[in-house]
Amino acid sequence: MRRLIVALFGLCLAAMVPSAKAQTARTTLDVYVIDVEGGNATLFVAPSGQSVLIDTGNSGAGAPRDAGRIMAAAKDAGLTQIDNLITTHWHGDHFGGMSELASRIPIKNFIDHGPNVQKENGNAPAFLETTYPELYSKAKHTVAKPGDTIPITGVDWRIVSAAGEVLKSPLPGAGAANPLCSTFQPMEADGGVENSMSVGSVITFGKFKMAHLGDLTWNIEDKLMCPVNRVGTLDLWIVSHHGLGVSNSKLLVHALRPRVAIVNNGTRKGAVPATMETLFTSPGLEDIWQLHFSLLSGQEYTVPGMFIANMVDDQPDSMPLKPMDPPPPPGPGVPPPPAHNGPAYWIKASAQMDGTFTVTNSRNGFSKTYKPNSK
Numbered sequence: 001m002r003r004l005i006v007a008l009f010g011l012c013l014a015a016m017v018p019s020a021k022a023q024t025a026r027t028t029l030d031v032y033v034i035d036v037e038g039g040n041a042t043l044f045v046a047p048s049g050q051s052v053l054i055d056t057g058n059s060g061a062g063a064p065r066d067a068g069r070i071m072a073a074a075k076d077a078g079l080t081q082i083d084n085l086i087t088t089h090w091h092g093d094h095f096g097g098m099s100e101l102a103s104r105i106p107i108k109n110f111i112d113h114g115p116n117v118q119k120e121n122g123n124a125p126a127f128l129e130t131t132y133p134e135l136y137s138k139a140k141h142t143v144a145k146p147g148d149t150i151p152i153t154g155v156d157w158r159i160v161s162a163a164g165e166v167l168k169s170p171l172p173g174a175g176a177a178n179p180l181c182s183t184f185q186p187m188e189a190d191g192g193v194e195n196s197m198s199v200g201s202v203i204t205f206g207k208f209k210m211a212h213l214g215d216l217t218w219n220i221e222d223k224l225m226c227p228v229n230r231v232g233t234l235d236l237w238i239v240s241h242h243g244l245g246v247s248n249s250k251l252l253v254h255a256l257r258p259r260v261a262i263v264n265n266g267t268r269k270g271a272v273p274a275t276m277e278t279l280f281t282s283p284g285l286e287d288i289w290q291l292h293f294s295l296l297s298g299q300e301y302t303v304p305g306m307f308i309a310n311m312v313d314d315q316p317d318s319m320p321l322k323p324m325d326p327p328p329p330p331g332p333g334v335p336p337p338p339a340h341n342g343p344a345y346w347i348k349a350s351a352q353m354d355g356t357f358t359v360t361n362s363r364n365g366f367s368k369t370y371k372p373n374s375k
Contacts, residue, residue: 038266059096088214174232206353242270
């Protein structure tokens with residue numbers, strides 16, 4: 001009888017006290033902007049534990065390095081698989097680490113815009129002909145179209161651009177006329193045609209809203225944002241195309257009105273003065289965070305060091321105010337870009353259902369919380 005009483009008491013106590021798993025259940029949408037040296041790899045983990053990785057970093061010698069950095073973020077997030085991998089477009093700094101990553105962690109759904117459309121595009125044609133079909137033959141393969149959704153429990157994930165096409169109907173709450181359309185000046189076609197094919201995503205979690213548009217270019221931004229803004233306004237934006245000037249028109253940036261922007265740049269790639277000036281003048285912007293200090297912007301067009309995840313290796317005693325001259329185009333005799341010779345740090349954002357979100361610099365532990373807008 002005594003044993004029965006003890007057993008019943010134990011059952012009652014178990015019912016009253018939540019399990020350790022329930023106590024530590026994830027409640028935030030977590031976003032890791034991973035340092036892949038001027039490429040892209042951004043990992044999303046929903047409260048359900050489901051994951052989306054956008055891009056896998058660089059090819060060649062950078063592939064094992066970048067796959068390792070993605071794995072470090074996946075481990076930090078407690079992941080044992082990648083549920084969805086979105087490859088925004090077929091440039092080596094966006095798909096290059098895929099094979100290496102797939103050898104280290106299962107990937108369940110491969111998502112892309114379709115075939116490569118750019119001539120003279122490195123190893124992309126060979127990769128797409130042989131390696132890629134082999135990778136997704138063991139999983140699922142999805143060709144994204146504007147308007148598609150990715151099924152993530154508790155998260156509204158919408159594809160807003162793919163293969164040069166954009167969303168036809170505005171997202172909920174969007175659709176206002178964009179006054180900047182009247183002064184928009186188109187650019188000549190981007191030589192890296194694949195950039196304009198980028199798979200762009202808008203992610204909504206409760207009252208929190210953010211976007212990642214890959215390397216979507218200037219003229220496609222016009223298609224997405226005119227004559228009406230089909231996206232609406234954002235809490236957080238992963239700045240397009242590493243902060244390069246062939247993307248990030250005022251037409252886009254000032255209409256999105258992001259409260260916080262994260263620039264996924266390299267030491268000598270992206271975060272260029274023109275883009276930084278557009279960001280700094282964007283209505284409602286509270287902060288800019290950078291993955292790297294940009295030599296191309298110098299101190300003139302940058303943010304305080306606490307907002308920068310990775311500084312300059314072999315840093316001089318003083319940093320010149322003037323931006324560095326643009327590097328020469330690739331070719332014989334051109335020195336390689338600076339290589340990271342220390343730890344690689346990510347920037348992490350964690351969003352709550354009520355619209356509150358926190359951004360943290362893993363290099364120095366600096367963290368800032370943004371409360372929901374009163375609008």
